Amino acid sequence: MNHRPVTSSTPRRRLATLAALLVALVPGLLLATALPASAHAALVSSDPADASSVETLPDEVTLEFNESIADPAYVVVTAPDGVRVNSGDAAVAGPQVTQALDAQGLALPAGTYTLAYRVVSADGHPISGEQTFEVETPTVADADADAADAAQTDETAEGAGNGDGGDALSTVLLVAGVVAVFGLGGALVLRARRGGSQ
């Protein structure tokens, strides 16, 4: 007659065993689902190729994957002296990622440049990696950039009025910024006080 407690305790035990099994299996399952990620989207080729040598720093680097890549993608190219030469956002077109490079008028050494990328494949798996290329010729400091700097210096030196004009403008902007920040802060404090008194 009173079989219920006995029968219900057995499924309960089974449930406990099942739960224990699941707890033991979950890390294994997570690992099993994580492992194929490396087998999904993969870098097929690049320009410059990994460990290749180029005469001068190229205007851009291109990465080609085996499947379409989600936008945005991230590519960071670092000179031997640690200066980052990637310029702007990477452009994604299907399986191809193009990253513009710009020495920004700096004198950059020859040597090993590192190219690090982080992209998301169409199925959402993140893929990242790092490779290198050799630049044989140092990048000479841009003469145009020097000329522009010199022109700016001349302007500041000759026209005190112009210089003051620039300073006055930045002062106005600074004051406006401070007023805006304090105004916003004040408004928030007032709102908080009103909220508290209600």
Ligand SMILES: [Cu+2]
């Ligand atoms: Cu995948």
